[in-house]
Amino acid sequence: MKMPIPDYLQEILDHVRDEDGGEVADYIPELAEADPDRLAIALCTASGHVYEAGPDADVEYTIQSISKPFVFALALQELGPEAVLDVVGLEPSGEAFNELSLDDNDKRPVNPMINAGAIAVNQLINGEDSSVEDRVEKIRDLFSRLAGRELHIDAELSASELEGADRNLSIAHMLRSYDIIKDDAHDAVLSYTHQCSTLVTTRDLSVMSATLANGGTQPVTGERILSAEACRLTLAVMSSAGMYDGAGRWMAGVGIPAKSGVAGGLIGTLPGQLGIATFSPRLDTQGNSVRGVKIFEYLSRDMGLHLMSSDQHSVPGVRSITRDGDQTIIRLQGTINFTAAENILHQLTTHNLGGEELVLDVSRVTSFNRMGRRMVKEGLRLLREGGFECAIYDPEGVVTDLEFSDGTTADTVDSF
Incomplete structure (x- = not known):
């Protein structure tokens, strides 16, 4: 029997295809050249069944800020919550993702989903004394295991991002000035930029997000990659800060813990159920995919996926x-x-x-x-x-x- 799910996903793509609002990220040369009409969706259940629609489901693009929750989960697993929370908080910031801001009281970045917090968390991976190369390889290996295939870093795009990384360099210098990070500011930004330049597909992202939904067990390969505690805390932060200063409206309207990236990717995770990923490069003023947001709104309403909905039951059927x-x-x-x-x-x-x-x-x-x-x-x-x-x-x-x-x-x- 043919499964009807891909046809349903295709219906959703057809529903949003004519949405042409937003612009591609033009502050990064390679992203400025992205095809704005790319469109894809993929869904992976906690039992490891993957469904996708759109001709661009296997097109590679850089993970960008969608990397943040996965690296945060890795840091939690490597060091434990107490050590990680010594350098980054858990509260929504209410500010843009690249704001030069720290908590007024303890000078930590307010959460790991903004750039300041993500750079601080990146520096925890593989230990503070790690070389950039070893730290980046540890992160790339994690992403590969989460996706179930070998992933690679787009070195050309990473170099391009570094040329215009003044904002992130300022953030790194600010973090060093308060002893939040120990590494040289340039090396910290280099490591973080490589993290964001990992190439993924929409299918990859659905499986990676489903691993968070599945308590750290990769649903396709069956490999235990992250701890259930790390996944739980990561999903909690995604629900409150994953969509930056629009996170409150997102959770009220869509109700799915989510994270966006400026290459046009967007993931959502339903604990115990599934991971969802979309790809569409046109972004709104907050840096979120315009059509991706529309797709998630449609999914939440039509499939009853809102986390606070009474439809949320885990049953065998x-x-x-x-x-x-x-x-x-x-x-x-x-x-x-x-x-x-x-x-x-x-x-x-x-x-x-x-x-x-x-x-x-x-x-x-x-x-x-x-x-x-x-x-x-x-x-x-x-x-x-x-x-x-x-x-x-x-x-x-x-x-x-x-x-x-x-x-x-x-x-x-x-x-x-």
Whole structure:
């Protein structure tokens, strides 16, 4: 059976494709030359299933500030929260990402998602006495393991960024003046710039963010990379500061811990469920992808992904799949949201379904949200197109709309 999720993701891209607001990041020469029409989305579940849409899903671009949460998580794992929080705070800044600002009381950067905090955290990796080369390699290796493939650094773009790095150099000198970092200011900015110049794809970013959602276990390779504690604290900071001075509005409206990058990438993470990544280079005045923000707004509303929504339940979806002669009975249970529906459809694609008739038993389902209902119905339609006679056992009437997207309806049975 063909999974309907890529088609749904393509629908979202079509929905935002004509949005042409914003501009590419013109203060970095290579980014100024980016194709503004690039567009892609990828989604990775905590169970390791990756879905993508858009011809640009495998186009490489630099990770930029999306690197910040992953390096923060690495620092937490290497040194522990207490040592990391000695050099960086956890509070939203309410200021631009490159503001020359420190906490008025203790002179620490206020959080690790702004440049001052990210440069300070970068200097913790591999120890304060590490060379730039060893520190950068430690970070590049982390990113590669998170993505599940070998990643590389765009040296040309990194050199270009360094030529215009006066702001970050000023930040580094400020950090040195308060003994927040020990390294030479130029070396600190060099290390941080290499971090931001790592090349990734939208698919890579979805898997990397899903690793945070999965408590540090890479969902595709199964490798334990980060601790659950490091991921929890990282997601907490993303939820409050990942979208800079727009973080409050973002969490109220979208409700997904997120981080943006000026190359046009944007990630979001739902704890225990999935990682999402989008790519579209046009940025708004805050440095966030215009179409990426629209996509996340659409996903949050349509799929019920808002972190504070009552739809947020982690349920298996499938109770059992049994065979009785020519009839296969698929019993569902619990609340069927996107995560449960994806699990249901994935089990149906991998299960050796036999016979001629399929009955979907929803008698133990407490409710369907809109996306869960749509995905399960589309799965039934595709199975029917594959030659099965499909029916639903729904004694409580939890599936209120049985019409498929092609205008036909599903049969119902009173018993089986």
